[in-house]
Amino acid sequence: MVNFLQxxxxxxxxxxxxxxxxxxxxxxxxxxxxxxxAHGAIYMLGAFGAYVLLTEVGLSFWWALLVMPLAxxxxxxxxxxxLVARLARLDPLYxxxxxxxxxxxxxxxxxSRYGVQSSPYDAPEILSGSVDLGAFDxxxxxxxxxxxxxxxxxxxxxxxxxxxxxxxxxxxxxxxxLSTGLGIDVGRWVTPVFGFGIGLAGLAGVLAAPIRAVxxxxxxxxxxxxxxxxxxxxxxxxxxxxxxGFAIGLVQAWVQALGEHWALLSQVLVFLVMAxxxxxxxxxxxxxxxxxA
Amino acid sequence: xxxxxxxxxxxxxxxxxxxxxxxxxTIVPRWLRWTLAGAAVLVALWLPNGLYPTVAVDxxxxxxxxxxxxxxxxxxxxxxxxxxxxxxTSAYATGLAAIHWGLPFPAAVLVGxxxxxxxxxxxxxxxxxxxxxYFAMVTLAFAQMVYYIANQWRSVTQGENxxxxxxxxxxxLDLTDEYFFYYAALPIVAGGLxxxxxxxxxxxxRVLVAIRDNPARARALGYPVHxxxxxxxxxxxxxxxxxxxxxxxxxRFVSLxxxxxxxxxxxxxxVVLGGIGTLWGPVVGAAGVTRLEDWLSFxxxxxxxxVTGAIFVLAxxxxxxxxxxxxxxxxxxxx
Numbered sequence: 001m002v003n004f005l006q007x008x009x010x011x012x013x014x015x016x017x018x019x020x021x022x023x024x025x026x027x028x029x030x031x032x033x034x035x036x037x038a039h040g041a042i043y044m045l046g047a048f049g050a051y052v053l054l055t056e057v058g059l060s061f062w063w064a065l066l067v068m069p070l071a072x073x074x075x076x077x078x079x080x081x082x083l084v085a086r087l088a089r090l091d092p093l094y095x096x097x098x099x100x101x102x103x104x105x106x107x108x109x110x111x112s113r114y115g116v117q118s119s120p121y122d123a124p125e126i127l128s129g130s131v132d133l134g135a136f137d138x139x140x141x142x143x144x145x146x147x148x149x150x151x152x153x154x155x156x157x158x159x160x161x162x163x164x165x166x167x168x169x170x171x172x173x174x175x176x177x178l179s180t181g182l183g184i185d186v187g188r189w190v191t192p193v194f195g196f197g198i199g200l201a202g203l204a205g206v207l208a209a210p211i212r213a214v215x216x217x218x219x220x221x222x223x224x225x226x227x228x229x230x231x232x233x234x235x236x237x238x239x240x241x242x243x244x245g246f247a248i249g250l251v252q253a254w255v256q257a258l259g260e261h262w263a264l265l266s267q268v269l270v271f272l273v274m275a276x277x278x279x280x281x282x283x284x285x286x287x288x289x290x291x292x293a
Numbered sequence: 294x295x296x297x298x299x300x301x302x303x304x305x306x307x308x309x310x311x312x313x314x315x316x317x318x319t320i321v322p323r324w325l326r327w328t329l330a331g332a333a334v335l336v337a338l339w340l341p342n343g344l345y346p347t348v349a350v351d352x353x354x355x356x357x358x359x360x361x362x363x364x365x366x367x368x369x370x371x372x373x374x375x376x377x378x379x380x381x382t383s384a385y386a387t388g389l390a391a392i393h394w395g396l397p398f399p400a401a402v403l404v405g406x407x408x409x410x411x412x413x414x415x416x417x418x419x420x421x422x423x424x425x426x427y428f429a430m431v432t433l434a435f436a437q438m439v440y441y442i443a444n445q446w447r448s449v450t451q452g453e454n455x456x457x458x459x460x461x462x463x464x465x466l467d468l469t470d471e472y473f474f475y476y477a478a479l480p481i482v483a484g485g486l487x488x489x490x491x492x493x494x495x496x497x498x499r500v501l502v503a504i505r506d507n508p509a510r511a512r513a514l515g516y517p518v519h520x521x522x523x524x525x526x527x528x529x530x531x532x533x534x535x536x537x538x539x540x541x542x543x544x545r546f547v548s549l550x551x552x553x554x555x556x557x558x559x560x561x562x563x564v565v566l567g568g569i570g571t572l573w574g575p576v577v578g579a580a581g582v583t584r585l586e587d588w589l590s591f592x593x594x595x596x597x598x599x600v601t602g603a604i605f606v607l608a609x610x611x612x613x614x615x616x617x618x619x620x621x622x623x624x625x626x627x628x
Contacts, residue, residue, distance in 0.1 A: 035426045035430065083606070086610060093372050093426060094613070096372075096426055097605070097609045098610070101602045101606035102602070104558075104601065104605070105603055108597070109596070112596040112599065224434055224437045225437075227430040227433060227434055231434065235427070264445040267441045268441050271434050271438035274434055278420075279419065279422075282422045
């Protein structure tokens with residue numbers, strides 16, 4: 001029982017990263033119809049940025065937590081204005097290809113400067129202990145990650161469903177032409193929303209720095225798991241993406257807990273679930289059916 | 294949003310003109326087409342004399358792979374970002390067949406390509422349920438699954454050591470010299486390219502293009518769209534498998550890289566640079582990209598992704614027709 005709770009907790013922490021990344025992907029996709037391949041590379045830049053800020057500038061984790069998401073959001077907005085917007089009127093696959101190319105560039109740029117070995121990054125002093133949650137002790141840093149991730153997901157939900165800005169973004173997401181016709185300046189929101197989604201990936205990266213190996217390829221395989229997660233949740237659905245992220249994290253941790261022989265299953269599980277979802281509900285668990293093809 | 298001119302191949306808008314290569318059938322004069330084909334044959338025969346034979350073999354393998362990807366991307370409107378699954382599965386199956394059964398290399402390659410087709414049945418069945426960007430993500434995800442399985446299944450794949458000393462056997466002929474191996478492999482490459490060319494220029498290929506341009510209309514006309522897509526997927530997996538098998542024999546070594554998503558990505562890069570929806574494009578692209586990478590690594594430059602990535606981004610932004618797409622466009626206008 002103790003073990004089970006521990007694995008559940010670890011699964012939620014792992015799911016928190018998937019959920020934050022899936023949330024960013026879903027927000028961007030909703031507004032721009034762009035699937036951002038570079039999301040994993042941005043996550044890596046967030047973690048690497050935290051490392052570089054600490055070792056070369058001397059800024060602590062807390063500064064990194066503030067600076068990196070903002071800096072990456074600005075970077076994302078520049079990329080949207082300069083590159084993504086040029087392809088906005090074409091088939092969305094072109095922007096997928098564009099962000100794929102950017103991924104190669106970003107990864108190799110970091111690799112050429114810092115090599116491929118992993119860099120150590122310590123959690124801040126204050127979070128290095130453990131927290132007593134009822135009968136169990138959990139590492140304080142992981143509790144912190146979980147709290148931040150849940151807070152961000154709830155915050156985004158509140159923003160989208162309860163504020164005027166959110167209403168505009170949802171209207172623009174669901175019926176861009178109609179919203180424009182009603183006098184809403186849809187184009188105005190495209191760049192900030194893209195930047196916001198990128199910022200979320202950066203945030204996930206900074207949070208990951210103390211518990212995942214920081215190296216140029218840390219986002220390379222993760223992004224594909226996140227793709228499977230959003231296919232499971234339904235890419236158009238923000239709630240579905242977040243829920244699927246946490247759920248996959250949980251199930252992965254439980255399977256991993258069964259022992260070493262199950263390592264492969266916990267790795268491929270997300271893809272098997274995706275296969276099942278494609279058979280049963282091709283649009284994803286919370287997605288709406290696209291136009292038949 | 295009328296983007297008929299820009300989207301050549303990738304799910305072109307309804308009523309879009311056929312892709313440049315096809316439209317050439319009526320406008321590019323016949324003599325010019327035969328001249329081009331003849332020149333291509335001469336270049337293929339001359340290639341290992343002008344380049345390192347190893348590079349020539351690589352070009353031939355990647356050309357097959359890229360043509361396979363373009364059969365889906367350019368002619369069916371499906372962008373597979375997971376074709377490394379078929380290329381890599383065939384590479385492993387070919388290597389294993391050559392090592393354990395001692396098959397002559399063409400037979401081993403055939404075994405590999407058939408293994409790729411067997412894998413493509415479930416993957417394709419599931420993937421063709423989605424279109425557009427989802428198709429890309431789903432194929433990518435399944436390919437990654439195959440990668441993880443190969444990584445863990447060490448008793449068969451030797452894990453990170455890879456399959457080593459893959460034999461290169463053909464009825465006792467000595468093919469250790471890459472120069473001779475290139476010519477021994479050439480018929481398989483030509484056969485694979487001919488297969489795709491034949492398919493594209495058949496009634497079957499016309500239906501694929503119809504599905505690409507307007508799936509709803511193709512379905513209304515009574516074509517079983519999913520089944521056609523799956524057939525194209527299997528044919529594409531077979532062709533990619535031929536390339537992957539030859540790649541394994543050519544390098545006499547199979548590593549996990551053949552299954553990694555960067556390998557799938559490289560095939561897509563080749564197709565885009567060469568020209569989506571053309572058959573010459575992927576071949577030209579394979580030659581260009583392989584040559585460039587060879588040159589970069591010869592110059593001691595390690596971060597190859599920096600260069601290919603930058604070229605690719607530029608191509609996506611301002612050169613979407615690709616090399617051969619541009620040539621075909623130009624020929625058509627002149628004609």
